[in-house]
Every structure is written in structure tokens, then in C-alpha cells.
Amino acid sequence: MEAADLCAGLFPSVVAWCRARQFQDNQTEARRKKRRLQLLAARRLRLRKLQGTWMRRGKVCKQSRLHRLCAHEKWMTAITHHFLRDRMRRRPKVWLYPRTSDWWENTASAFTDDQWLQHFRVSRETFSHLCMMLKPQLKRQDTTYRLCIPLQKRVALTLYKLAYPCDYKTVAELFAVGVASVCRCVHEFCTAVIEVLKPQLVVTPNDSELVKIADFFLHSYGIPQCIGVLDTMQITVIKPPHYQSEPPNRESYLAILLQAVVDGNGMFWDLSTSCPTWVNDSCGLQESWACEGFTIRMLNVCGTDSGRFILGDEGYPSQHWLLKPCTNTSWMTAEQEVFNSQISQAHSVAQHAFERLTGRWRCLNKRNDCSVEIVKDMVETCCVLHNLCEKNKDMFLPEWISREPPPTANGKS
Structure with a gap:
């Protein structure tokens, strides 16, 4: 009986002590949680301040860079203006020699069949056949800077060079092209004839x-x-x-x-x-x-x-x-x-x-x-x-x- 009474007297005190201990632990955890929240808030505040500082610095840099670019653009505009003003005072260089192609475009196009045969030694049908057969090898495209020599003109000036014992300069003046262009056209035409027509005609x-x-x-x-x-x-x-x-x-x-x-x-x-x-x-x-x-x-x-x-x-x-x-x-x-x-x-x-x-x-x-x-x-x-x-x-x-x-x-x- 005495032992039971002793246990009954100790139980409330143990329960009270456990409750007090749990209460203390809850308060400690609450203080820790509050401290963590305070640290996070302080960290967010520092980040916001730092972000604001960098934004202000970036804005200042952009403004200074913009000022530098504007100053550079003004400087280049002034230099270009003075350069163009000096260039406009000079006489421009002629990079394309003026020629007239009236003989080929007007005179030759109006030839009769006999006149065409007399100048180019082939009939119009044979001339058209040559242009059709050699088109893949002789056809050229226009560029941004100048127009190419048309296919019919390339064939015609080569036939004229072969038909008459004249030099390149005479053919160049007659067809209104450069001497180097005549030489290139003649060489390309001969190469194309040998590659395309010779295997068909000389067999x-x-x-x-x-x-x-x-x-x-x-x-x-x-x-x-x-x-x-x-x-x-x-x-x-x-x-x-x-x-x-x-x-x-x-x-x-x-x-x-x-x-x-x-x-x-x-x-x-x-x-x-x-x-x-x-x-x-x-x-x-x-x-x-x-x-x-x-x-x-x-x-x-x-x-x-x-x-x-x-x-x-x-x-x-x-x-x-x-x-x-x-x-x-x-x-x-x-x-x-x-x-x-x-x-x-x-x-x-x-x-x-x-x-x-x-x-x-x-x-x-x-x-x-x-x-x-x-x-x-x-x-x-x-x-x-x-x-x-x-x-x-x-x-x-x-x-x-x-x-x-x-x-x-x-x-x-």
C-alpha cells in the first residue's frame, strides 16, 4: 500500500515535468523558426539593395556608353562629310569605256540572208543551230556591276574573227566590246566547238x-x-x-x-x-x-x-x-x-x-x-x-x- 501510494504521488509530478519540458522545447523551436525568418528577410533585403545598386550602375553605364556612341557617330559623320566633300570636288574616274554597238544591234540585225552569209560565212539557220548547241557552254549571267555579252553576240564576233584575217582590236571596235573580251570569247567558242561539235561532225x-x-x-x-x-x-x-x-x-x-x-x-x-x-x-x-x-x-x-x-x-x-x-x-x-x-x-x-x-x-x-x-x-x-x-x-x-x-x-x- 505504501508503494502504491508513493507511485500515485510521483506520477503527477512526472507528468508536470514532462509538460514543462515540452513547453520549453516548443518555445525554443519557435525562437529558432523566428530567427530563420529574420535571417531570410535580411538576406532578401540585402539582395534587393544589391540589385538596385547594380541596376543604377548599369543605367549609368548605358547612359555613358550611349553618350560615347553618340559622340562617335557625330565624329564619323563629320569625317564622312569632309571626305565626301573633298571627293566631290575631284573629277570621277571612268571605269567603263563608252562604246557604241550600233553595228551589231541595228546594222547586222537588218542584214539580208546574203549579207549575213557574206559577213559571218554561215546561214542564219546554221547560226541558230550553233547558238542552241553551244548555249550550255557559252551562256553567261548578268552581274550587279555590268551586263554580260549576249550569246548571239559572242558567237557572231567569233565567226567574224574566223572569217576575216583581222586582229582583236578591229573586232572589238566593231562589236563594241573590250579586246580582252574578244580574246576570251574566241577561246571559249573554240573550246566549246571542239568539245561538243567535233565528236559529232569529225568522226x-x-x-x-x-x-x-x-x-x-x-x-x-x-x-x-x-x-x-x-x-x-x-x-x-x-x-x-x-x-x-x-x-x-x-x-x-x-x-x-x-x-x-x-x-x-x-x-x-x-x-x-x-x-x-x-x-x-x-x-x-x-x-x-x-x-x-x-x-x-x-x-x-x-x-x-x-x-x-x-x-x-x-x-x-x-x-x-x-x-x-x-x-x-x-x-x-x-x-x-x-x-x-x-x-x-x-x-x-x-x-x-x-x-x-x-x-x-x-x-x-x-x-x-x-x-x-x-x-x-x-x-x-x-x-x-x-x-x-x-x-x-x-x-x-x-x-x-x-x-x-x-x-x-x-x-x-
């Missing part, structure tokens, strides 16, 4: 075409299995600066040899051009080919068992596919004389083709002042255009053939 005949050519020479001149006539002409050029070779004598001149095989219709089906060599009118043709690949091409066409051959002059090297006339001696028989006569008559096909070539494109008649590579391209271009005109049946005027045609490499006119 080795197939078997059926070779049979037709052989039949033509058989019925016309009595020569069987003849598929072409070989001839060579000279194109005189100036001596290149890097050319070290000297002329063997005072009568020699530098020339490029054009070697071509002509079919019965007077069209070229094989072309070869040589490097510049010294030639002399008083000497005969040297026994050499214009290029090393010519004999290989002829072997592929004629072969060893086909029996076909081409006609050549006595100056060419002897080959089993090349038929040459007999040597002109006093011991020739009647059959040999008839044979030589037949070959001479058949050789007129090549002479006639070269006459029409040089008559239509007169740039081949006189010495060409262009570089050697451009001259070679011009020669091949003239041959390709010759085939195109012959294929399209363009008219050839007799007055185009000069009275003194250029000498060929074999000594004939």
Missing part, C-alpha cells in the same frame, strides 16, 4: 559509210577501195616567246601543219595538227606525220586484210595503207601515167575541200598572231565548222576563194 566513218566512199571513188575516178584523200596545209604563226629553235635559213618561217583526210563529199573525217615547225616554200614536204597517233588511227580503219587505203602525195612516208603516185621519171609506162593521172584527179577532192575551208575561214590564210594553243583550237574549229556548213548545204560564194591560195605543205596551192 571516223563506219563500215557502211566506208563502202559508200569507196564506191564514190571507184565510179568517179576508177580507183577501188579508196576511202579518203590525205592532204596537208600550213598555218603560219608567230614565234612563241619560249620557243628556243632558230630558223635554218632566212627563207624559213614557223607554221603549224594541218593534216586531214577528206571523203568524197569534201568533208574531213580525220584531223591532226602538229607543233610549230620551220618550213620553207623552196623545200619539199618532209617525210613526217603531223602527229604520232595518225598512223594508229589509219591502221584501225584500213587494217591489214581489209584492202582499203587512202590516197596521198609522193612526199608522205610509204605505208601499206597509203597509195602514192609513181615517181615522175622518164621511164614511166603508159599504165603508170594513167595511174598517176587517176590519183591526181582524185587528189583534187582534198584540194577543193581545202580551198573551201580557207575561202570560208580566211583567218587560215595569213599569219596568226594568237598563241600556238589558241591557233590549234582555231584550226580545228574551222574544220568542224566547214563540216557543219557542208552538211547543212550552206552556200559558198566563189569570190571567197582568193586568187593566191595559201601553199600546202606538199608544195601545191
